[in-house]
Amino acid sequence: MTTTTPTINPFLTKNFAPVREETTADNLKVIGELPPDLSGMFVRNGPNPQFDPIGEYHWFDGDGMLHGVRIKDGKASYRNRYVRTNKFWVENQENKPLLPGLLEPPQPDNPYITDASRANTALVYHANHFYALWEAGAPYHIKLPELETIGKQTFNNKLESPFTAHPKVDAVTGEMMFFGYSVAQPPFLQYSVVSANGELLRTIPIDLPVGVMMHDFAITENYSIFFDLPITFRPERIEKGQFPLMFESETPSRFGIIPRHGDSGEVRWFETPACFVWHTLNAYEERDEVVLLGCRVNSTNVFVTNESDRLPDGDIPYLYRWRFNLKTGAVKEEKLDDVPSEFPRVNEELLGRKTRFGYSVRMAPGSFPLFDALIKYDLDTGKSETHEFGKGRYGGEAVFAPRLNASSEDDGWLVTYVHDENTQTSELVVVNAQDVSGETVARVIIPQRVPYGFHAVWVTEVELS
Numbered sequence: 001m002t003t004t005t006p007t008i009n010p011f012l013t014k015n016f017a018p019v020r021e022e023t024t025a026d027n028l029k030v031i032g033e034l035p036p037d038l039s040g041m042f043v044r045n046g047p048n049p050q051f052d053p054i055g056e057y058h059w060f061d062g063d064g065m066l067h068g069v070r071i072k073d074g075k076a077s078y079r080n081r082y083v084r085t086n087k088f089w090v091e092n093q094e095n096k097p098l099l100p101g102l103l104e105p106p107q108p109d110n111p112y113i114t115d116a117s118r119a120n121t122a123l124v125y126h127a128n129h130f131y132a133l134w135e136a137g138a139p140y141h142i143k144l145p146e147l148e149t150i151g152k153q154t155f156n157n158k159l160e161s162p163f164t165a166h167p168k169v170d171a172v173t174g175e176m177m178f179f180g181y182s183v184a185q186p187p188f189l190q191y192s193v194v195s196a197n198g199e200l201l202r203t204i205p206i207d208l209p210v211g212v213m214m215h216d217f218a219i220t221e222n223y224s225i226f227f228d229l230p231i232t233f234r235p236e237r238i239e240k241g242q243f244p245l246m247f248e249s250e251t252p253s254r255f256g257i258i259p260r261h262g263d264s265g266e267v268r269w270f271e272t273p274a275c276f277v278w279h280t281l282n283a284y285e286e287r288d289e290v291v292l293l294g295c296r297v298n299s300t301n302v303f304v305t306n307e308s309d310r311l312p313d314g315d316i317p318y319l320y321r322w323r324f325n326l327k328t329g330a331v332k333e334e335k336l337d338d339v340p341s342e343f344p345r346v347n348e349e350l351l352g353r354k355t356r357f358g359y360s361v362r363m364a365p366g367s368f369p370l371f372d373a374l375i376k377y378d379l380d381t382g383k384s385e386t387h388e389f390g391k392g393r394y395g396g397e398a399v400f401a402p403r404l405n406a407s408s409e410d411d412g413w414l415v416t417y418v419h420d421e422n423t424q425t426s427e428l429v430v431v432n433a434q435d436v437s438g439e440t441v442a443r444v445i446i447p448q449r450v451p452y453g454f455h456a457v458w459v460t461e462v463e464l465s
Helices: 086-094
Strands: 030-032 040-047 064-072 075-082 122-126 129-133 140-143 148-152 176-181 189-194 200-206 223-228 231-233 245-247 253-259 268-272 276-286 289-297 318-325 331-335 341-345 357-363 371-378 384-388 393-395 399-402 412-420 425-432 442-445 456-460
Touching: 040 122, 040 129, 040 399, 075 148, 122 456, 189 223, 223 276, 223 289, 253 318, 268 318, 268 331, 276 341, 276 357, 289 341, 318 341, 341 371, 371 412, 399 456, 412 456
Parallel strands: none
Antiparallel strands: 030 442, 040 064, 040 456, 064 075, 122 129, 129 140, 140 148, 176 189, 189 200, 223 253, 231 245, 253 268, 276 289, 289 318, 318 331, 341 357, 357 371, 371 384, 371 393, 393 412, 399 412, 412 425, 425 442
């Protein structure tokens, strides 16, 4: 008789494993000194299943949990809270998981749950509201600094499409742009604009030939840019025993550029070789061109299970720049760095305008999705600086927290969570954005483990109050 050892899902072990206790802690230990003019709250979202999952678990499946550190007067406090989605409440009341994840067969007649949102991916602050986001449902309104869930945001019942995990807020006009996509039935893409005071102004359909996964997009001062990339949904794959959403390496990628308040007939499409872009850094206009920066992969096997901790070469992301000439229709695609990195960010006050600096986290070799350093890019000179987290220490997306009355684009700090695998402790790390390769400014010791997660945001003290 032979026995087999069950495979342990890597996204349910070590620092990917969920933390199910909700904690509040004040007067946290600080190594170094928190800058007196750094005042606000760092919040990060991520998947954290409240129950052991049904069947095979994908990292995208977990219930949303928010981890927040508030900094004020040189002191720091921490709290973590589940996002109380409809799914969370139903399962909580039944005291068991009721909805399978992405890698399991769908259950369209599931009697328990009609809203599958996990609200586990990203966050946005807009029009005095703070939202936890998922790309296949409505945003969830969150109260700050308590991190308590208020409820779903439907914009006075005007929201009739999914809401992207990555809306874009123009700090100059106050508008928020977002999209929603459907892989199974048209319209495959819908584009919306929300006014500076939070009113959903318009939603228009944009024609796509087939349903695709579209995780991010970009804005400039006058345009929005959509990605028709070849992760396509084809139901006939199910009959072959395949996952219906797969990357097609022979299908070109298309980038669509539409005036911010334009209609579907005004989209200009630009074609490039097959690729995928999980996250954009920024975009802007320069003479006749729309310029886009983001982290590009040649392909992606995100829905294919792989026991190896080494990412296939084609799936490794690198920072790229695209130039789309609106006058001639020409496209130029340019690799900016040979160091793999992801989770790119800029100073959000300049989103959609040309920036000199960009920030990302460096991918640790052979251990995706772990990140072992911060990178600051000087996009004018092509040079970069790196801040190492240290041996056995891994972080996540770093956001830029501007200094009050900042005197330059990079006058502020980079803030992120770091987990130390050597001591099994987690901390908030603060790095001077003008001296990224220098010593860490401050390390806030978190009283419990903070699992690796997805996207974060910095909310200023003015916005909190």
